[in-house]
Amino acid sequence: MSSFGMNTSAVARLEWRRLIVRPLAWVLAAVTLAWLAWNFTLLMGAFLASQMQRAALPDSPGFTDLVAVPLLAQLVQLGFLVVPLLTMSVIAGERRNGTLPLLFAAGVTASRIVLGKYLAVLGWLLLWLLLTLAMPLALAHLTNLDWGKLAAATLGLVLMLASLASLGIACSAFASHPAIAAAAALVITLALWSVNLGAQMAGINGGTINWLAMSSHLQPMLHGLVSTTDIVWFVLLIVVSLTLATRRLSAERERG
Amino acid sequence: MTANTLSSAPVLQLDRLTRRRAGRRAVESLNLQLQRGQVLGLLGVNGAGKSTTLSMIAGALRPDSGSIQLNGKDFLEYPELASRLIGWLPERAPLWPELTVCEHLDAHGRLRGFKAKALRDARTAIIERLELQPLAHRLAGVLSQGQRQRLGLACALLHRPALLVLDEPANALDPVQVAALRSVIREQAASGTAVILSTHLLTEVTAVCDRVAILHEGSLRHDGLVLGDDHAALERTFFDIAMHGNASTARAA
Numbered sequence: 001m002s003s004f005g006m007n008t009s010a011v012a013r014l015e016w017r018r019l020i021v022r023p024l025a026w027v028l029a030a031v032t033l034a035w036l037a038w039n040f041t042l043l044m045g046a047f048l049a050s051q052m053q054r055a056a057l058p059d060s061p062g063f064t065d066l067v068a069v070p071l072l073a074q075l076v077q078l079g080f081l082v083v084p085l086l087t088m089s090v091i092a093g094e095r096r097n098g099t100l101p102l103l104f105a106a107g108v109t110a111s112r113i114v115l116g117k118y119l120a121v122l123g124w125l126l127l128w129l130l131l132t133l134a135m136p137l138a139l140a141h142l143t144n145l146d147w148g149k150l151a152a153a154t155l156g157l158v159l160m161l162a163s164l165a166s167l168g169i170a171c172s173a174f175a176s177h178p179a180i181a182a183a184a185a186l187v188i189t190l191a192l193w194s195v196n197l198g199a200q201m202a203g204i205n206g207g208t209i210n211w212l213a214m215s216s217h218l219q220p221m222l223h224g225l226v227s228t229t230d231i232v233w234f235v236l237l238i239v240v241s242l243t244l245a246t247r248r249l250s251a252e253r254e255r256g
Numbered sequence: 257m258t259a260n261t262l263s264s265a266p267v268l269q270l271d272r273l274t275r276r277r278a279g280r281r282a283v284e285s286l287n288l289q290l291q292r293g294q295v296l297g298l299l300g301v302n303g304a305g306k307s308t309t310l311s312m313i314a315g316a317l318r319p320d321s322g323s324i325q326l327n328g329k330d331f332l333e334y335p336e337l338a339s340r341l342i343g344w345l346p347e348r349a350p351l352w353p354e355l356t357v358c359e360h361l362d363a364h365g366r367l368r369g370f371k372a373k374a375l376r377d378a379r380t381a382i383i384e385r386l387e388l389q390p391l392a393h394r395l396a397g398v399l400s401q402g403q404r405q406r407l408g409l410a411c412a413l414l415h416r417p418a419l420l421v422l423d424e425p426a427n428a429l430d431p432v433q434v435a436a437l438r439s440v441i442r443e444q445a446a447s448g449t450a451v452i453l454s455t456h457l458l459t460e461v462t463a464v465c466d467r468v469a470i471l472h473e474g475s476l477r478h479d480g481l482v483l484g485d486d487h488a489a490l491e492r493t494f495f496d497i498a499m500h501g502n503a504s505t506a507r508a509a
Contacts, residue, residue, distance in 0.1 A: 006366075006369050007367065007369075009366075010363070010366035010367045010369075011367070013363075013366060014352075014363045014366070014367070017355065017359060017363070018352060018354055018355065021354045021355070022354055097350055097351070097352065097353070098346070098348070098350035099350045099351065099352055101311065101314075101316035101317070101346065101350070102316075102344075102346070102350060102364075102411075103367070104315060104316045104317075105314040105315045105316045105338055105342065105344045106338065106339050106364070106367040106368060107315065107335055107336040107337070107338040107339030107340075107367075107368075108339075108367060109335070253316070253317065253318060254318050
């Protein structure tokens with residue numbers, strides 16, 4: 001393995017270890033998964049109750065539209081809160097502990113620190129998504145799952161969680177205190193999500209303001225439509241956020 | 257590369273090292289050289305620039321100008337040299353409170369590119385050497401200050417560095433632990449490791465150092481050998497520099 005890969009994986013393992021021994025990560029996982037499981041049973045109840053009515057309709061929505069995708073949409077909302085809480089200490093906490101210079105002194109560059117920490121957080125979030133997906137997938141053999149639509153929605157979720165994680169890490173790199181990082185990440189996420197709200201209310205469905213909004217790139221994927229433009233938007237957000245975090249850490253090393 | 261690597265170049269060579277901090281010159285045109293097996297005591301009052309100098313040597317802080325050579329190689333050009341050649345114990349040993357002693361050593365080993373078997377061996381050896389066995393599975397967050405220092409020292413020594421940089425290592429240690437620390441420093445020097453020891457305690461310098469450098473307002477005011485245990489001469493030199501900015505005594509001893 002190259003020194004880049006070795007350093008990055010060492011930082012990722014260190015961050016992963018720190019994540020899983022902190023009660024916060026477990027509490028977040030337990031509370032959110034319990035909430036999602038409860039919502040899953042409610043969605044299932046509604047799905048079963050409407051089965052007779054839907055049987056009479058041609059092309060009526062199925063299990064994927066009525067249970068799986070709405071469940072993933074709930075995960076999106078939880079992600080707004082969970083990701084900033086998970087990422088707030090990633091760099092701001094290291095700074096407060098005084099351990100950031102130890103990583104620099106071990107010859108780890110700012111980009112490797114940021115990437116390693118990002119991969120660890122992403123690992124936790126993907127596991128969280130996988131456990132949520134396990135609920136509808138457990139019934140896959142009893143229902144007619146629309147695999148294409150579910151795959152598109154999952155891809156959208158992966159991209160969204162990856163974007164939120166990169167934003168959270170950037171906020172953690174800039175903030176002096178983890179709580180400030182969490183608040184900043186939450187505000188920026190909500191602003192990015194709803195930046196086009198006014199335009200939508202005025203009936204404008206195109207233009208730059210709509211392109212800027214995260215919701216206008218995620219919603220099509222939740223409905224099974226994957227476009228390169230939407231993927232590029234998320235990738236751009238991830239790259240910009242991680243670059244900003246890296247530049248901030250490099251400047252910190254320069255400035256001391 | 258370990259301390260036993262033979263090289264004719266000095267382990268450390270600082271050339272006109274300069275660094276500004278908070279709008280003032282924290283270190284100014286510092287020239288210093290350190291050979292294998294030498295123990296250099298770095299003295300100075302608070303704010304003299306000791307910690308800034310050590311942070312730059314350890315690679316945690318970039319100098320504004322000047323150069324740092326490690327075993328003849330430009331450290332600023334090859335910052336990855338830090339992971340192999342330098343062991344650094346910063347003041348108040350920063351640790352990850354949620355990790356155990358063993359996990360700290362594992363993390364430091366992995367950051368320095370240790371393979372699993374080599375890491376296991378190095379960890380076992382350093383735990384035994386610093387008598388950390390009873391603490392091995394204890395969280396760093398619950399360790400006493402002295403135990404934290406020992407863990408910090410273990411992390412710094414894990415990869416058998418060619419240069420050991422210790423910033424106030426005797427802080428918060430009891431007399432027994434101070435004696436143990438001195439023995440570790442002597443042992444490292446005997447095996448060829450160069451050691452820089454920053455301290456406020458003149459007794460520490462006379463007890464373990466071969467050389468003493470005194471910093472004042474960011475610049476080097478004295479660099480000489482420590483001969484015997486002439487504590488009084490060192491004290492005079494130190495106070496002359498601290499009070500008047502220069503040494504009337506030519507040598508520390």
